[in-house]
Structures are given as structure tokens and as C-alpha cells.
Amino acid sequence: MSIAWEHFTPYSALGGGALIGLAAALMVLLEGRIAGISGILGGLLQRPLPPDARWRMAFIAGLLLAPLLYGTVFHLPAIHLSASPLLIIVAGLLVGFGSRLGSGCTSGHGVCGLSRLSPRSLAATLVFMVGGMLTVGLLRHGLGN
């Protein structure tokens, strides 16, 4: 292992993290809800629609509008996507299925759950972090290369 100092962006990471934390904090203090993206989105797939479907759609609409508004003031960040279309589909299926089966993702378990000091979310976060690390390790360095 070596540290990629040339890619290290501590200030934007901390600042962006603080905004995410602020959104999660306001969400619970004002609305009494967990800012978990997979849970909020997943509820919209249920039939009949839950009574708070419009609330869920408004939050998702905010997320979708974010890059459009952000781009009017700041440079939109570059993206480096190395996965092939097939791999993106497999990844999306696993992310959707797994986050719903495990009742949360990086936001619900990783940010909100850890901030609530929930042992259950800590377990989930450790598991998906290790899962992601092993997967990237195998993708990039596995099978002898």
C-alpha cells in the first residue's frame, strides 16, 4: 500500500462531508427522519405508494437537481468511470438489491446510523466497507496482477 497524496483532497472532502452531515442533521431535527437514500428511494417502488410518496419524491428531486444548480456556480467535478456498461448494470443490481435487503447504504447506515451510535449500522458499515475494499482489490490486483 502507498498513499496517493497527489489525489488527496482533504478540504473539499471535509467540507462536502460537513454539508452531508448538515443535511442529515436537519433532516432528523426538522422532519424526524433518516437521510437514507436507498430507503427513501426504495419506498417509491412499493405498491400501493406509501402516504409520504410526495415527500420522498421532493427529496429525490432535490438530489437530481443538485448537479444542475451546482454547475451554475461551480465547476462540476470530473468523473472517472472505469466500469464497462455490463459491469455498471451488475453493480447497480447488487447495490439496489443489497442496500434494500440490508436496510441501508452509505448514507443511512454510514452517516446517520453511525451518528446515532447504532451497533447495527456499525456492523453494516464495516461489512460493506470490507466488501467494497475486497472487490476493488480483486478488480485491480486480483488473479496475479
Add this chain to the structure above:
Amino acid sequence: MALLIPLGLGLLFGFGLLLSGMTDPGKVQGFLDIAGHWDPSLALVMGGAIGVALLPFQHARARLKTWLGMPMQLPTARQIDRRLIVGSTLFGIGWGLAGICPGPGLVLLGLDLGHGALFVGAMLAGMGLQQRYAR
């Protein structure tokens, strides 16, 4: 009018994702690549988020109603069961494969519509499959 709050919170959350670097799949994979050339930035994203949210969540836990008088709907499940572990494992594998989790996936639609739609479409299908067959 009440919907302006979730809309604004979605925007704020999205701005945070964009600023933090979480919307760049290559950066996410660089963080997960501890065996290679490791970019520790995203540890600071989580640290910054929890640093800001920790005290508000402790305050919220002690309340029955929110500042606006809405019911406090915090999760009640406590068990670390098979579903949690299997689900989180599958999610982690998917996250590592492309470097995209649900929030950044939705934001990706506004950055790279083609790949974003591919990911979000598959993610919605995965969520639908779970809800239909594995509840």
C-alpha cells in the same frame, strides 16, 4: 409548501456529495483500494459528516417530536441478523465494482446521463427484485 424542506435537504445533500468527491467513481474506488495506491480523502467525508451530525442525532434521540412538531421516526431494529450482513455484503460488492452508491448514482444522472441512467435503472431493478422476492 411543506415539500420545500425535503427538496432543499435533497439539494444540500447533493451539493455535499458533489463537493466531497463522492460523485467521482474513480475517487471512490481509489478510497476502497487500500491494497494499492490509496486515496484517504473519503474517510474525511465520513468524518466530516459524522462530526456535524453526531450531536444533533443525540439531541434528536432524546425527543419525541421534531423542532417542527413532527413525530420522530428513528429506526427501531437492533438485531444484527443475516439479512443485514448478506445485504450489506452484496451492496459492498456492487459499490466496489463501479464505485457508485445510491446517492451519487442519482446525482450521476446530471453529470453523465447515459451511464447514470444505466446504473440507476439497474439499481431500481435490484430494489424491485428485493421487494418482490426477498422481503
